[in-house]
Amino acid sequence: MRLDDALRQAREQLAASPSPGLDAELLLCRVIGESRTYLRTWPERTLSDSQQRVFQALVRRRAEGEPVAHLTGEREFFGRPFLVSPHTLIPRPDTETLVEAVLETLPESELRAVDLGTGSGAIGVTLALERPAWSLTLTDASRPALAVARDNAERLGARVGLVCCDWLDGLGGPFDLIVSNPPYIDPQDAHMEQGDLRFEPRSALAANDHGLADLRVIAAQAHDTLAPGGWLVLEHGFDQGGAVRTLLGERGFQDVTTRQDLEGRDRVTLGHV
Numbered sequence: 124m125r126l127d128d129a130l131r132q133a134r135e136q137l138a139a140s141p142s143p144g145l146d147a148e149l150l151l152c153r154v155i156g157e158s159r160t161y162l163r164t165w166p167e168r169t170l171s172d173s174q175q176r177v178f179q180a181l182v183r184r185r186a187e188g189e190p191v192a193h194l195t196g197e198r199e200f201f202g203r204p205f206l207v208s209p210h211t212l213i214p215r216p217d218t219e220t221l222v223e224a225v226l227e228t229l230p231e232s233e234l235r236a237v238d239l240g241t242g243s244g245a246i247g248v249t250l251a252l253e254r255p256a257w258s259l260t261l262t263d264a265s266r267p268a269l270a271v272a273r274d275n276a277e278r279l280g281a282r283v284g285l286v287c288c289d290w291l292d293g294l295g296g297p298f299d300l301i302v303s304n305p306p307y308i309d310p311q312d313a314h315m316e317q318g319d320l321r322f323e324p325r326s327a328l329a330a331n332d333h334g335l336a337d338l339r340v341i342a343a344q345a346h347d348t349l350a351p352g353g354w355l356v357l358e359h360g361f362d363q364g365g366a367v368r369t370l371l372g373e374r375g376f377q378d379v380t381t382r383q384d385l386e387g388r389d390r391v392t393l394g395h396v
Contacts, residue, residue: 244272364389
């Protein structure tokens, strides 16, 4: 079967997906080990019988709802390929807002930083690569997730430390920067049963108190763990900007502001002690 014919059939099978064309191309690239540019340059190339069987199996699984990132084993974040697994959240473009806020706010000179609940390591590894002078520690309460973060750090050449712990419990300080993309979805939110969220670890997605429980804990712990002038940078839900600003203000953080994501929605709140 020609590549263009395989893609056409896959798009038809994936019509219910928000991005059937992209999904089909990413899955086919995974099967043949080539780029999307290759698909457009050589549409007449053919799949072997074994490649066709593997591709069709992946398309069926995607049609049943499995995330493309789980089927390919990776997702791009800040221009780099990150390994993912069912033990981690799938890195999303919204989270790049957090990285950009950090890079714009903190100096390039040496400092101590920690990424709490790192998951795949997308945030912490990216910061380590973008700011080589920084000392980065990545933490997670899930050992399987921390193993994925370790693999990503090694593959991408990032020098980081890794610690299995619950938020800042047991970590020494002080830190100049604390970042986190913690669970912030209300457990009763209907989106929990939709799309890719159905296949991601619930413990990394949902938090009590209408999604604010973990954000509240981190804000409390961070204030006593940051060095003077140190920054806390948190990702949160689009409707939680006001609540998180209040949390940080109540804990004595200064210059508290909220950044918007690519769609203009509140996504990241930061402040310093």
